[in-house]
Amino acid sequence: MENTEDKPASAEATAGKVKIGWFSFSCCEDNTIVMTEVMNDHWQEWKKIFDFRHVRVLKSKNIFDEFDIAFVEGAIVSPDQEKQVKDIRNISKKLVAVGSCAVLGLPANQRNTFTPEQKESIDFLITRFGSLPEVKKLSDVVKVDVEIPGCPMSPTVFLEKVNSLISEFHA
Amino acid sequence: MHSFDLSLEHITKVEGNASLNLKVIDGKVTDVKFAITEYKRFFTEAMKGKDIAAIPAHLSRICGTCSNAHIMCSIEACEDALNITPSAQTKLLRALTMHGLMIRDHALHLYLFSMPDIFGKDAFLDLDENNPIEHQLLHDGFDTKSAGNFLATLIAGRSVHATNPVIGGFLKFPEESETAEAISKLEAVRPAVLRLIEIFKNAPFHFDRQTKYMALVPEDSFGYINGNIITSHNEKYEEKDFRSHLEHTVLPYSQASAYTYNGEGYMVGALARINLAKDKLHPKTKESLKEVLNLFPATDIFYNNLAQAIEILHSVDESIDILSNNKFLAEPIMKGERKEGAVGIGVVEAPRGTLYHKVIIDVNGKIKEGEVVVPTGQNQINIERDIGVLVQSLIDGSTSLTVGKSEYADGSDMAKEKIAFEIEKLIRAYDPCMSCASHFLKVEWEEK
Numbered sequence: 101m102e103n104t105e106d107k108p109a110s111a112e113a114t115a116g117k118v119k120i121g122w123f124s125f126s127c128c129e130d131n132t133i134v135m136t137e138v139m140n141d142h143w144q145e146w147k148k149i150f151d152f153r154h155v156r157v158l159k160s161k162n163i164f165d166e167f168d169i170a171f172v173e174g175a176i177v178s179p180d181q182e183k184q185v186k187d188i189r190n191i192s193k194k195l196v197a198v199g200s201c202a203v204l205g206l207p208a209n210q211r212n213t214f215t216p217e218q219k220e221s222i223d224f225l226i227t228r229f230g231s232l233p234e235v236k237k238l239s240d241v242v243k244v245d246v247e248i249p250g251c252p253m254s255p256t257v258f259l260e261k262v263n264s265l266i267s268e269f270h271a
Numbered sequence: 272m273h274s275f276d277l278s279l280e281h282i283t284k285v286e287g288n289a290s291l292n293l294k295v296i297d298g299k300v301t302d303v304k305f306a307i308t309e310y311k312r313f314f315t316e317a318m319k320g321k322d323i324a325a326i327p328a329h330l331s332r333i334c335g336t337c338s339n340a341h342i343m344c345s346i347e348a349c350e351d352a353l354n355i356t357p358s359a360q361t362k363l364l365r366a367l368t369m370h371g372l373m374i375r376d377h378a379l380h381l382y383l384f385s386m387p388d389i390f391g392k393d394a395f396l397d398l399d400e401n402n403p404i405e406h407q408l409l410h411d412g413f414d415t416k417s418a419g420n421f422l423a424t425l426i427a428g429r430s431v432h433a434t435n436p437v438i439g440g441f442l443k444f445p446e447e448s449e450t451a452e453a454i455s456k457l458e459a460v461r462p463a464v465l466r467l468i469e470i471f472k473n474a475p476f477h478f479d480r481q482t483k484y485m486a487l488v489p490e491d492s493f494g495y496i497n498g499n500i501i502t503s504h505n506e507k508y509e510e511k512d513f514r515s516h517l518e519h520t521v522l523p524y525s526q527a528s529a530y531t532y533n534g535e536g537y538m539v540g541a542l543a544r545i546n547l548a549k550d551k552l553h554p555k556t557k558e559s560l561k562e563v564l565n566l567f568p569a570t571d572i573f574y575n576n577l578a579q580a581i582e583i584l585h586s587v588d589e590s591i592d593i594l595s596n597n598k599f600l601a602e603p604i605m606k607g608e609r610k611e612g613a614v615g616i617g618v619v620e621a622p623r624g625t626l627y628h629k630v631i632i633d634v635n636g637k638i639k640e641g642e643v644v645v646p647t648g649q650n651q652i653n654i655e656r657d658i659g660v661l662v663q664s665l666i667d668g669s670t671s672l673t674v675g676k677s678e679y680a681d682g683s684d685m686a687k688e689k690i691a692f693e694i695e696k697l698i699r700a701y702d703p704c705m706s707c708a709s710h711f712l713k714v715e716w717e718e719k
Binding site for chain 1 (some may be wrong): 288298309310311312313314316319328332333334335336338359375379387393394395397409413414416420429430431432468523526538694
């Protein structure tokens with residue numbers, strides 16, 4: 101049973117709003133925290149212009165149907181995650197890679213550069229949980245439209261990119 | 272009696288990813304598997320060979336929201352290995368760093384994750400701005416988070432992956448005008464925090480259970496960095512003992528290591544801290560909360576939320592005190608000695624409970640071994656056990672949450688949906704952090 105999908109919010113409540121998805125893969129989720137801190141000063145404005153359609157850190161009843169902007173943080177570690185991020189790409193007008201793990205793969209991909217002895221010591225865990233042999237950055241798996249680097253991302257750069265994307269949708 | 276399986280692939284409004292599989296046969300809960308599904312990123316393996324100076328920033332990346340607690344804990348461990356005793360001012364700045372973290376992180380959990388359950392909303396942003404109470408809480412929530420964020424940023428450089436605190440001291444120091452602004456912001460949110468405490472004191476959810484509580488308890492005033500590890504059975508362990516009193520347990524279905532104490536689950540976090548050290552809270556906090564503090568020690572897991580709200584007030588009062596009574600001057604960074612095989616231990620109270628770091632270095636200060644024990648790993652077995660007891664009591668009709676026995680016992684989709692909601696509320700009360708819990712590869716220690 102998937103408890104995170106639910107009936108869409110009323111069309112009236114979301115009409116004309118920019119549909120937002122926020123997804124986290126393998127990372128420390130620092131960008132999610134920064135986003136919630138940026139929200140301290142922008143929540144009233146965001147409430148008016150954004151339809152937070154799938155943001156698990158904010159809500160339980162998430163909808164996975166279509167996004168104007170999908171923000172994705174974290175590196176890709178497993179075949180399941182590869183499929184998930186491709187699914188996100190397929191239903192998103194813009195896909196934004198957020199933070200160092202998504203943009204560069206680092207530091208989530210630090211095992212890629214382990215010595216043969218280190219790799220051997222973790223091999224049973226890679227096998228047990230069905231991880232990929234090598235951790236991938238987001239652009240290794242899907243087309244990325246916008247990158248917001250940083251560990252964590254800079255709130256200023258995040259706002260600049262968000263505002264620029266909103267302008268595109270309202271143009 | 273019905274039989275059914277219930278699987279939650281994602282738990283929402285928590286830090287990171289977790290899942291749950293639950294089996295009910297003939298009305299009896301027979302199996303509960305609470306799995307932390309974040310993939311391991313092998314931080315303790317990756318730290319091997321790195322210079323000790325790089326370790327606090329490296330281990331900070333285990334977890335975004337707890338990052339400043341990891342930095343404080345790692346610095347303590349590294350300074351222990353390098354034989355550095357921090358200055359009095361550095362200790363104050365570190366205390367302020369932790370207070371900023373507690374205010375910001377607890378406020379995120381209480382307002383954005385837990386409060387919607389109380390108001391029957393899906394999200395905090397769904398609170399009604401036209402309702403005076405909900406309007407006030409919306410502003411309270413973001414203002415309180417913002418005050419914590421401001422304090423953390425002022426003192427530590429950033430509220431996530433702080434840049435100012437390093438081994439041996441701080442790289443920047445707050446100006447008097449900046450500390451005045453911080454005091455003003457903290458004073459402004461104090462009434463909001465009192466309202467928050469009232470909300471969680473009166474919250475309608477309760478789940479009583481007996482377990483052991485464990486926390487790092489300072490000898491003097493309530494804090495998050497110094498002290499001894501104390502249990503609710505009056506056992507006491509020194510920081511230097513690291514985790515010798517804990518038993519590591521592998522849950523093969525979970526990416527995280529779990530721990531027991533004397534073979535049983537136990538709880539760390541705000542509820543443990545307030546249960547064990549409420550008498551050490553700031554005098555102004557105690558003065559404001561006489562009646563509320565009488566509720567502790569408590570065995571109601573949902574009072575972990577109330578305990579977090581109390582800690583926000585303590586951190587506000589303590590920070591105002593420290594900022595009002597101290598001027599911060601530039602100090603040089605202290606240097607230590609790099610000795611072959613030196614061992615360093617750090618123990619702090621992170622927002623979700625006791626956090627342990629250990630390093631062993633070589634003569635050049637390179638890391639030979641490292642180990643990290645995080646709060647959510649320690650709470651994992653308790654969470655699992657509580658879910659089993661909760662679901663059984665829902666089915667049996669032996670809990671105040673149960674409206675009607677058949678509501679939960681018939682195995683229908685509606686029953687499962689309601690049970691899933693109650694489980695999520697319980698898990699959220701623990702405020703677990705899965706990013707932390709799945710960070711590492713278990714190291715087998717060979718002390719030389």
